Amino acid sequence: MSIALAAMTSLLSSLAPPLSAVPTGALSIATLGTATILVLFVLSLGTVALGAIGAHRRSERLIEGAVQGTYASFGLAAFASSLIIYAFLSGDYSIQYVQHTSDAAMPLFYKITAFWGGLDGSLLFWVLLHTLFGSLAVRANRMRHRELIPHVVAVLATITCFFVGLLLFIKDPFSQFLLEVPTQGKGLNPLLQNLYMIIHPPSLYLGYVSLAVPYAFGMAALFTGQVDAAWQRSVRRWVLFSWMFLTFGLILGGLWAYEELGWGGYWAWDPVENAGLLPWFTATAFLHSVMIQERRGMMKAWNLVLIIISFLLTIVGTFMTRSGVVQSVHAFGSDPVLAWTFGGFMLVIVLVSFGLLIWRLPLLRSRGELESVMSREFAFLVNNWLFLICAIFVLTATMWPTFTEWRMILAERYPDWMAWQDPGERVVIGPPFFNQYMRPLGLALLLLTGIGPLLAWRKTSTASLVRQFAGPLAFGVGCTVLPWQLGIDSPWGLACFGLCGFTFWTIVQEFYRGIALRRKQRPQNVLEALISLVLRARRRYGGYIVHLGVVLMFLGWAGNAYKLEKKVQLRPGEEYTLGAYTIRHEGLHATEDWQKEMITADLSVLKGGEVKDVLRPARWWYYQLPDQPTTEVSRYMTPGEDVYVSMQEVDMTSGWTQLSLYINPLVNWIWIGMAVMLAGALVCAGTRKSEGAVDDA
Amino acid sequence: MALPVTTKIVLALAVSGIAVYMISAGGSEGVLEYIYVDKFVDEMPRYAGRIVKVHGTVVPGTVQQRIGAAGDYTFEVEKDGRRLPVHYTNMVPDTFAEGGEVVLTGELKDGRFESEEMAAKCPSKYEEQASADPTKPPGKR
């Protein structure tokens, strides 16, 4: 410890005064950072070797060394991260990354979060999270899965190697300006300086990176041949954790788009959005499918496939957003070297993982059999397939434009080879295409959400079917007929309403009957019975709460069937009627603050002659970005609908205001649904694993 | 699987039926060709009567806006010297500017490109530049 302190002091004396940007001597932040990354790379390689050899030789010493190596990787990653944050806070603009994404005037908080804002830093952030999760997972499971741990460590360290290798050889966040060292930073686009920017990317990263842990356990299970039961037990919580952060990150991204952008929507099937959705599909399927393996020893191969694909999709997602292979406004930009590197890594993952799976296929035979179509096992099987199809569809459709572009390039370069077909054009696949296929898929999943829990294991008798489904069917039909009578005639919308009603009733029925059963067993009031019911079978009832959240989200989507949209041009005093609302222009006013100039319109929202709210859409011109005015949306939110207004062109002198008006029915149920889903997931996550605990679904 | 043979047959038929339906139901609606202005102008007859996406740069000095209408613009886009007149009948995104790149969705009518949907990218010094495409959110991960 004293040696460490002495080293620290000498280190600090070269770094500290005057805590300014100028690197002093050879030991600057940048060189220290790069050196750390180098050490981390070597360490990771060593850990892989230790883990692999230790497992092979059953050497406790080597395995322990590998485990400590995992912890040490986190230590080094934390050190490197602390260095880059220090560089941001102290304004070390000799480092290119710092100079590009910050400046002295930025608020402190944004300086810290600029760490993950750009590509290089985001990779370092990935490494930090990955080593952190690896350390936590290894520490928690060190004793419980002693045979698996060496392999888990080796797999995790290999992944660390890859990402650190990227940092070391391709995208060093500490790389410096070699010639002119600027003294000022460029700063971050003010559009990106908001709360969403702080939460949304890290949430998604947490979701992505944490999937490496279940993958490592799955690989360890395949390596050791212990493919039954054990590996999943610890892994379920990780996947749940990942799922929660993916859900939160994805929907928050949608809310951000909805609130900030002014086009009235929240999801555009943009490649980067899809990149986050893909692992979500397979992770959800996995969470369900493991129940079958636990109960009946079936779907072992499915579960391994799902976890491999989930991890692979996180890498695919990273690849899509960083390599420029897919065009998107989200993307970091084009980088062929990165594209090839990621592509190679993905190929290795596929070959090794599926190779192992095929090798161990004999071990993965089911212990149980599918006995009936009317069984929960079958429902889960269909569930798996539906989610997998969703993932494959979204992935293919997202990559399709790139494939057409490659086809064109190939046709240009090798006209003789490709002469047999028309090279065609590059295509762009827009939301209508996605929606057309995802709608039926989504509704099928909603139906399954209602049916699945009510089916019995192995085989459901007809009597049971009637008893379970009579109520929900009736309610579902009612929920279809009512909107139809109220004037909605879109078949998809009606189907959505009907299925929402059906599934909602199944959930309510489950709770009701569960409470009734509980009260029969012991005298309790309803609330006590409910709480004890949920606590007694957390996974089951937590799952039901999540399903309830899903129903609410679908309700929000059903509203799209009758949304209204209009672009108008109004002057103060004029009004426009859209649906049940009238928008009256009350006037414009111009203001400014230290950052920007603003023009705001005051619009009264009237319903039935009564003023419900005053909306204030605005246009802002940041002094930093004079050519890029931003649109500030204003909305009047009710459970039934949103009245949503954004302003385009505005002329203070004549008063002409271009407005986009939207009535978005039921949209707020999407955000409510997300909250309910996350609450349910928290209930699930709290499942105790103590002996005899009655937690199951 | 211990399912009876009839069930398996029914399942197989159902799955194939759904698959065939889904694939054949088209979906050409969301799939649009994406062409740069130079190629578009050179091969104009090929694209007649189809909705496509065209990518070009707004020629400075050609932008005219009809006042009084909620979004009615005429301008020209160009690439590599080929110019295409455009009639755009919607509100322009925030990042629309002369000299900026735009992607327009529409079709050829009487030698003019009629469009109601535009995505605009502004030339910018920030690497995380967001374009205010009405269908795409900006933002960074």
Next chain:
Amino acid sequence: MMRDPRMRVVLLAGGALVTAVVVLAILIVGFGARLDAPTISLAAVAAALVYALGQLYAMVWALSRPDQVAQVGQAAGSFTQAELRDEKRRLLRAIKELEFDFGMGKLSKGDFDTVIATYRLRAIEVMRALEGGATLHPELAKLLAERDLARNTPPVVEMPVETNAAPEASARPRGPLDDTTRICGGCSGTNEADARFCKFCGVPMKKLDGTSVAPVQTPATGEIGGAP
């Protein structure tokens, strides 16, 4: 001190924290820096460095210890006890769940009776295996023997206890009573029935008064229950 993992964590984390405070003090007092964000982050850098170095040292130390064979008994034998416990938990859970499902009306009486009987029997077997050879209640022994004889094909829900050769096991009616081997309660390695000390971990074997159990896992498959 480095041996105990908890002490290690405390040492490293504590050391890092202490360093941060010390460095902060040095910076403010010694170098005259203000207590602002860059200063604090520099202290954090120091803390992170101490942690990283300490952890690296721990790794080196772990590698320098004398070599031992990892405590795994036979190929996958050490998990026998744990696996059995997990199996027991799983079965108890499944039984409770079945009873609940039945109460909720999702199972017919016939289905319920059949399925739960299988689970219950299996649970008994597992619990017996866990206790390492306690005497079987004669009634239960008779029941099990009858069931084994009546069965020609392996059940869908399999028994956790099986002998080494997986394919042959399915042909023979499986008797859970086998006198030739015992499982150590400490490391779950397989020993002879008359062993007094476990040959893997050295703990004294519990005195037995009757039956014992066959090795639960086959090295090849590593699976509880093996393949039919």
